[in-house]
Amino acid sequence: MRYKDYYAVMGVERDAPQDEIKRAYRKLARKYHPDVSSEPDAETRFKELGEAYEVLKDPEKRTAYDRLGADWKAGQDFRPPPDWNEGFEFHGGEFTGAASEDFSDFFDSLFGRDIPGGGFKRSARPSFHARGEDTYAKILIDLEDAYSGRSRAVKLEHTEIGSDGRPSVKKRTLNVRIPKGVRQGQHIRLAAQGSPGFGEGEPGDLYLEVEFRPHRYYRVEGKDVFIDLPVAPWEAALGATVKVTTPSGKVDLRIPPNSANGRKLRLKDRGIPAKQPGDLFVVLNIALPKADNEAAKAAYAEFGRAFEFEPRADIGM
Amino acid sequence: MTSRETKTTILTGTILEEEVVLSLGELCRASRLSAERVIEFAEEGVVEPIGGSPESWRFRGVNLRRIRCAQRLEEDLGVNTAGVALILDLLDEVEQLRARLGRIES
Numbered sequence: 001m002r003y004k005d006y007y008a009v010m011g012v013e014r015d016a017p018q019d020e021i022k023r024a025y026r027k028l029a030r031k032y033h034p035d036v037s038s039e040p041d042a043e044t045r046f047k048e049l050g051e052a053y054e055v056l057k058d059p060e061k062r063t064a065y066d067r068l069g070a071d072w073k074a075g076q077d078f079r080p081p082p083d084w085n086e087g088f089e090f091h092g093g094e095f096t097g098a099a100s101e102d103f104s105d106f107f108d109s110l111f112g113r114d115i116p117g118g119g120f121k122r123s124a125r126p127s128f129h130a131r132g133e134d135t136y137a138k139i140l141i142d143l144e145d146a147y148s149g150r151s152r153a154v155k156l157e158h159t160e161i162g163s164d165g166r167p168s169v170k171k172r173t174l175n176v177r178i179p180k181g182v183r184q185g186q187h188i189r190l191a192a193q194g195s196p197g198f199g200e201g202e203p204g205d206l207y208l209e210v211e212f213r214p215h216r217y218y219r220v221e222g223k224d225v226f227i228d229l230p231v232a233p234w235e236a237a238l239g240a241t242v243k244v245t246t247p248s249g250k251v252d253l254r255i256p257p258n259s260a261n262g263r264k265l266r267l268k269d270r271g272i273p274a275k276q277p278g279d280l281f282v283v284l285n286i287a288l289p290k291a292d293n294e295a296a297k298a299a300y301a302e303f304g305r306a307f308e309f310e311p312r313a314d315i316g317m
Numbered sequence: 318m319t320s321r322e323t324k325t326t327i328l329t330g331t332i333l334e335e336e337v338v339l340s341l342g343e344l345c346r347a348s349r350l351s352a353e354r355v356i357e358f359a360e361e362g363v364v365e366p367i368g369g370s371p372e373s374w375r376f377r378g379v380n381l382r383r384i385r386c387a388q389r390l391e392e393d394l395g396v397n398t399a400g401v402a403l404i405l406d407l408l409d410e411v412e413q414l415r416a417r418l419g420r421i422e423s
Contacts, residue, residue, distance in 0.1 A: 029394050035386050036408065050393075134347045151327045175327045181335075187382065188330035189337055205347065207333065207381075222416055274335075 004106045005074035006052035006065065014070060018059065025053045051103045061111060080109050129199030138209045139188075141178055143218050143225065146210075146272050147247045149180030154208065181274035182210050184220055218247060223278025224271045230287040231255060236263075246270060246280055253282060261286040337378035341366070344376050348384045355384070361398045363387045363405060 007014050010024045031037060032045040039045065055061045072078065139154050154174045159167045179188060187207045194204030212220055219226040229244060239257035243250055248270060255265070263284045271278025291297045331337055344364070345352050356371060358364050364384055366374035387401045396404065 026395065033390070033393055035389055036404065046393075131346065133349070177327050177329045179330060179332045182332050185382075186335075187333035187378070189333045189378075190328050190330045193328065207347070208330070221419055222412075224416075224419065 001078050001105045001109060003068075003072040003074060003076045003078035004048075004051070004104060005072070006055050008074055009048050009052040010056060012056075014066070018057070021053070021056050025049065025057070047103075051107050054103070055107070055111070065110065078106060078109075129201040130197060131201045132195035132197040132204035134204040134207065135194040136207045136209065138211055139176075140211050140213045141182075143212050143215060143220060143272075144247045145178040146180065146182050146212075149178060151175050151177040176208070178210075181272055181277075183223060183272055184210060184212050186210050217245075220272070223274060223276075224281060225278065226281045226283060228285050229253075229282045230285050231259075233286055233288060236261070236284060236286050244282060248273075255284065259284055333378035333381060335378065339376045339378065339381065341371050341374045341376075344381060344384065347381050348388065350384070350388075357398060358384060358387060362402045363398065 007016075010021060010028065012021055012024050016024070028049050029046070032039060032042045032049060034043045034046055037046075055065050068081075135158065137154075137156050141152060145152060152175070154176050155171065156174065157169055157171050160170050162168055174190070174193065176188065176190065182188065187209050190206040190208065192203045193206035196203050217227050219228075225247060227244065227246065229242070231240070231242070234240075235242065235255055236259045237257065239259075240255045241252050242255060244253045246267070251267065251270075253265065253267075261284060265282045265284070267280040267282065269277040270280035289296065291300050339347065341352060341355060345355055348355070350358075352371070355364065359366050359374075364376060364380040366376055366380075368374045383405055386405065387398075390396050390401050390404060391398070
């Protein structure tokens, strides 16, 4: 287990007053909130921030954390000293609840399940017949799945409270047909696959939030898909027909003569399929062969002599 | 049901944002909110019901996404309901502008 420096995560000094911690949290939360942030690592940063704030906003947890001492470094191997919270009275400071499952082992070891006052909030079990809760999970799928509508095995984990009142992790695998045309951020609703109902109540629904697995060549923006295609200088200059692998199969792409680097070629309706399908954009990326032998050097020299080319004329150099 | 059967059953889902229409009760269950709270969200424009009175309201699936995003923003950033409605509208606008920018640059 690694030590976490909550003060560093929040960018405040160890002696910062409570109101400064709150201001720092608000500021960073606006910056890294996954719903509004465009930072690539927003989700991870936001989780770390939530965990740090959970501890530092509560004077009792903060004092307990401070008692570990100031000599620890972030990432250092950590075991809580056996007596670190001895005789320390917690009043069960409020948990924000929602995100607490995501907190680190480090947090759990200090304030987790078995520590008095660190108890996680559990909703009381309804005694009558009641419909089960709707549940949510994120799934990673390949872009091609959204094109073909094929089915995929989806592995899910959820926490269940056993008869002894202790939480345990249950795993299950569902075979789900990915609806054709589904896009990043959309939800697939699976009726009656959520939490079981109580008594004779019906089970809730399961919502799967779709995320595309990052791909080496494809980028997705809404319904549109982008491919960066390396081309030789002569293909761009003279025009060519090249084979391109797209999520819906191979196509012969005609590159028009005199194409500049970065030119986007649009293949209409070959983006993510839907009633109004997206487009596929092939972005030309001119790759220069290396002049690493005599023949190549001679060819480049000949190339230069054939043009009166001033590449920096536009910028007056 | 044997485990063999569970493995071969293929579940077919629906895309919430495009195909699903929810009643007020269904939206409350899915967002774990009281009807009063959902009505408040509707008054501030966080969600947009179709139909006259709450009993006959229908919500397009995208409203569930908006309401869950609204809950997160309220909890995490301390924004009030009117502020959340504004943020959601601005986020939609940013998304549209980005899409337009992508088309212009092509």
